Amino acid sequence: MMILSGDPPRSRVLTLVLLVIILALAATPFLFPGAKALNVAAKICVFAALVASYDLLLGYTGTVSFAHTMFYGIGSYAIAIALYGMGPNWGAVATGIVVGLPLAALLALAIGLFSLRVAAIFFAMITLAVASAFQVLASQLSWLTGGEDGRSFQLPELLRPGTVLISKSVFGFEINGRILTFYLVFAISALMILVLLRVVNSPFGRVLQAIRENRFRAEALGFRTVFHLTYANCLAALVAAGAGILNALWLRYAGPDTSLSFSIMLDILLMVVIGGMGTIYGAIIGAAIFILAQNYLQSLMGVASKAASEAGLPLLPGLLHPDRWLLWLGLLFIASVYFFPTGVVGRLRHGGGDKSAGASH
Amino acid sequence: MTELAATDPLPKPKRDIAPILLPIALALLMIPLIGSPSTWLTLTAASLAMGMMIFIMASGLTLVFGLMDVLNFGHGAFIAVGAYVATLVFAPFVASVQADSLWVNLAVLAPAALLSMAVSGALGLVVERVLILPVYGQHLKQILMTTGGLIVAEQTLYALWGPQIIPMPLPTSLRGSFIFGDVAIAKYRVLATLIGLAVFIAIQLVLNRTKLGLLIRAGVENREMVEALGYRIRRLFLGVFMTGSALAGLGGVMWALYREQVHASMSDELTVLIFVVVIIGGLGSIGGCFIGAILVAMVANYGGFLVPKLALVSNILLMVAILMWRPRGLYAVTSR
Secondary structure: OOOOOOOOOOOHHHHHHHHHHHHHHHHHHHHOOOHHHHHHHHHHHHHHHHHHHHHHHHOOOOOOOOOHHHHHHHHHHHHHHHHHHHOOOHHHHHHHHHHHHHHHHHHHHHHHHHHHHHOOOHHHHHHHHHHHHHHHHHHHOHHHHOHHHOEEOOOOHHHOOOOEEEOHHHHOOOEEHHHHHHHHHHHHHHHHHHHHHHHHOOHHHHHHHHHHHOHHHHHHOOOOHHHHHHHHHHHHHHHHHHHHHHHHHHHOEEOHHHHOOHHHHHHHHHHHHHHOOOOOHHHHHHHHHHHHHHHHHHHHHHHHHHHHHHOOOOOHHHHHOHHHHHHHHHHHHHHHHHHOOOHHHHHHHHOOOOOOOOOOO | OOOOOOOOOOOOOOOOOHHHHHHHHHHHHHHHHHOOHHHHHHHHHHHHHHHHHHHHHHHHHHHHHHHHOOOOOOHHHHHHHHHHHHHHHHHHHHHHHHOOOHHHHHHHHHHHHHHHHHHHHHHHHHHHHHHHHHHOOOHHHHHHHHHHHHHHHHHHHHHHHOOOOEEOOOOHHHOOEEEEOOEEEEHHHHHHHHHHHHHHHHHHHHHHHOHHHHHHHHHHHOHHHHHHOOOOHHHHHHHHHHHHHHHHHHHHHHHHHHHOEEOOOHHHHHHHHHHHHHHHHOOOOHHHHHHHHHHHHHHHHHHHHHOHHHHHOHHHHHHHHHHHHOOOOOOOOOOO
């Protein structure tokens, strides 16, 4: 209870699902051999933390930000540029963290103070504009960021796949640097999610929910809403940058497509909505469902598209083409906002047709 | 303050001309910085044309927000749809497009633009009914729903037309420039400026001289009061939404001709641009939107000429500067 900050999943099925996901993730290196499974598991971990941080904004304060990938990208690029420029050592990793996290927080502070002061409704639009400018900037400043190609880099010795920590003869499988990196990603993601759980269940988190439900009333009660919103924005940015750092460490690469593109922003939005806004646990479920579907359903679409084109059906091959995966995602997104505004977690907690929980304003 | 007699005309509202002077001042300020007057004239003409096109696209968005408090993140989709529909008309009439006669060219261009507007407007009807009606009054869900709509529209365009860039050549008679001494002004830019001005004047006339416009302006200011007087503001809103979508479609055609290419991703980049314009102008204000569009285009053109690197973030800087001056945009129309 302590570790969950007194906010258990509150549903037997949900607890079970979460346990299965977390245990499966933890045991991936042993249960599912192969690079792809490990990649998928690491991506789920990173995105669970990233989506949870977005949930702090969307689900708990009810503000829509389109700049979340920007913070994610800042984390990714900070570590990538540091490791690229300083070589593969721990000093570079530390430099990346020391530069990336404060930079993300400062930028979030600036955006928050500027746009939340003006009018809350502007926030979504301003974040969208700032994020797109940042994306252009990142691809143009190629001397620093590597432009469209991004930056590939080497990890410190300890985290490389070639480093064998415990040889195969001891447990029957090899524990190498890659697996150590995976557990690093897993542990830090879990830690960040637990911290977020702590934040939303603190008095501060309650104020955020009050702001979500009725900003004027929260203000009338004497809370400085701009301060709270900006603070939440900075916290979310910090965690997002943290997730970005993990992502770059895992991929050994940072580029516009993996860390800054608008489609990642859409993925995050979708994961929050599918999992359930305002629950934090929803992030884990949303990320797991989404990334599994992304990695394994896409090939299914390819098969369906081929079948449709062989059957000579018009249009369908184009619509089912694996590249059109976002189309179905968009439809799913609209349907879930409309029919399941509380997401999977909301459904499991309250059964069908409830009206509580979730942000509706 | 003197007392008004019953027969006295109502006092005129005070005109706020500072925002109008802003683009003029900016343009004049640039003369010494740019140096050559002919370059300055060319750049200014380019800014006007670009500003007009952006204005046409953004005008619907700002009215829709002002009137119904609906934030449509999918507005860019109408732009792309309009452009794609125009390519459908252009393709079978390549010969007429390439003919060196203004009238033959316009005979293709005008139906293409009208069809684009019709399709975008019809799409607007569907979007309003399907996506916006169920989440009416809920900002968060509106943003999510319309963002979803934007993805679906964009991906459908990809599925139907393929991911490649479609060339959209300018009709022959609109190519080239008018030359005055050493000043060259592209013909198409003149046309774009004229169309933009016509749209602006038409919108202003409808808003200020007709009963319909009176209701729209009243609705922007106080929706409940208009409803209480017995007008069905939902129907009015649907009309404004469809008109806005149609204008976005027209803007899409013009933008595609300006760039001479069509791609579904144009909806993304233009969405950002029109958001900046709408925020600068003040949500709900047509006049503000007009000035905002010209300002954005000026900053893009002058900035691109003077400090090309700055052009990347110039929009954001402009927005920050304007919002520092007037936190709710140039003209704050709505009470929200």
